[in-house]
Amino acid sequence: MKKILLFVFFCGILLTVPGCFFGGSAPETLVFDLAGKAGKKMDLPCGVHFLFFRNLSGSDRRFLLRMPDGRVISDEFSRWLLDPELMLERFLRDRIGGEGPSPVRIRGVITRFEMDLKRNKALLAADFELRDGDRTAQVSCLSEKDIKADPFDAAAAAKAMGLCAEEAASRLGGHICAFAAKKPQE
DSSP, X not given: OHHHHHXXXXXXXXXXXXXXXXXXXXXXXXXXXXXXXXXXXXXXXSOEEEEXXXXXXXXXXXXXXXXXXXXXXXXXXXXXXXXXXXXXXXXXXHHEEEOOSSOEEEEEEEEEEEEETTTTEEEEEEEEEEEETTEEEEEEEEEXXXXXXXXXXXXXXXXXXXXXXXXXXXXXXXXXXXXXXXXXXX
8 A cells, every 4th residue: 555655655756746847937927017206296377176087098907019010009008007097097196186176077088008019119098078167168188208218118117108107197187277277358
């Protein structure tokens, strides 16, 4: 009986040893946030209230890569900390603020949130609805920044997307100022 148990034990060891030597390990999953250098909060002439953001870009927490041949794939090992709509909303809340009795309410829809590997650029496109009482305005922000790495590097791509978000925040702040300036006198 001991001999059978010893035989089974050694067979089990022999079956697992090749996996230790020949089985590869999976690459580390890298997780990124949009946060770049701490930007100063924009002072706007009105209050700002962020409503919900939607994501129609096809991107989720995995990096979305547009390949040179037109295919769009998800990078399983490069991920965002949050879903793009939550991350962009949080980023904009951190960058845009203002004081005032009647805030401008903002809704957002992300239409592009991807890395274009043919042009080596990060792309961020979003449409925003600005609302104050009965007045509304539709504005769009498109930003693309070079990914300063060739071949593709996830950290460089995340940095480029952070720069896109900074530019979108700046443009949205300008749209809010223009919208607030056209308020009817009460």
